[in-house]
Amino acid sequence: MKDDLINAIAELDEEKTLQLVREKVKNGETPLEIVEQCRLGVEKVGQRYSEDMYYLSDLVMSEEILRGVMEILEPYFSVPGFKNGVKVVIGTIEDDIHDLGKNIVISLLRSEGFEVYDLGVDVKPEEFVQKINETDTGIVGVSVVLTFSISYVKKLVRLLHETGLRDKVKVIIGGYPVNEMIREYTGADYFQTDAKKAVKLIKRIAGLEK
Numbered sequence: 179m180k181d182d183l184i185n186a187i188a189e190l191d192e193e194k195t196l197q198l199v200r201e202k203v204k205n206g207e208t209p210l211e212i213v214e215q216c217r218l219g220v221e222k223v224g225q226r227y228s229e230d231m232y233y234l235s236d237l238v239m240s241e242e243i244l245r246g247v248m249e250i251l252e253p254y255f256s257v258p259g260f261k262n263g264v265k266v267v268i269g270t271i272e273d274d275i276h277d278l279g280k281n282i283v284i285s286l287l288r289s290e291g292f293e294v295y296d297l298g299v300d301v302k303p304e305e306f307v308q309k310i311n312e313t314d315t316g317i318v319g320v321s322v323v324l325t326f327s328i329s330y331v332k333k334l335v336r337l338l339h340e341t342g343l344r345d346k347v348k349v350i351i352g353g354y355p356v357n358e359m360i361r362e363y364t365g366a367d368y369f370q371t372d373a374k375k376a377v378k379l380i381k382r383i384a385g386l387e388k
């Protein structure tokens with residue numbers, strides 16, 4: 179993978195980033211390959227922020243750049259004419275407002291025909307449970323990017339047990355910090371930090387793929 183796009187984002191060079199994205203699309207790179215390079219770029223922004231090289235305003239800038247990228251790529255995640263009949267409830271957990279990753283996963287799921295209920299950001303565990311009940315959905319995706327919000331995912335799983343829904347719902351968590359340890363801690367069924375693999379996993383859970 180070439181580093182030009184990763185570096186343009188890491189340097190917060192909006193013009194160069196958008197130009198590179200347009201070029202890459204023209205040259206036949208897939209939207210997912212491009213998104214992955216962008217993700218690595220914003221990861222560098224995050225690193226620089228933790229090392230006090232960048233300020234909060236720079237994180238905001240990286241968000242703006244990534245939104246511009248997604249505007250260019252959106253038409254390539256086109257929604258097909260068919261629905262695959264599987265519902266997914268998805269949202270970013272309580273106190274967390276990071277939604278760029280979640281929105282990428284949603285675009286991909288919709289492009290595969292899933293019916294996605296997007297609860298947005300800062301979603302309380304109770305709201306997830308309410309939506310799962312209301313829509314009779316068997317798959318819930320939870321995005322958690324801030325480590326201090328992880329405990330709310332655990333609370334969501336506990337609530338699913340308490341409301342008798344646990345056996346009917348598969349819980350998949352995703353987001354920058356998640357790993358097997360966090361999956362185990364929260365009681366979720368699966369974790370995935372790669373949007374493409376996440377969609378494959380959800381298709382498998384739904385019985386659409388082996």
Ligand code: B12
Nearest residue numbers: 224274275276277278279319321324325352353354373376
């Ligand atoms: C952009 C950004 C912001 C933007 C968010 C914009 C937005 N609308 O999302 C803004 C500026 C608002 C922001 C604010 C803050 N941020 Co911030 N932010 C980032 C940054 C740079 C990039 C995040 C991002 O969008 N990545 C790109 C996406 C595509 O990647 P992703 O989220 O990992 O998603 C992928 C996968 O994880 C997966 N996935 C995602 N969701 C889901 C869901 C499911 C179900 C599945 C299966 C898969 C999946 O698919 C995606 C595509 O591959 C990160 C750095 C980093 N390394 O992540 C810091 C970072 C996450 N932020 C951080 C912090 C501290 C904050 C603030 C607290 C800063 C402050 N002092 O106010 C606030 C918190 C606000 C809040 N209450 O949530 C820290 C978190 C540290 C921690 N341990 O919790 C980070 C890691 C930076 C750092 N190194 O310190 N931030």
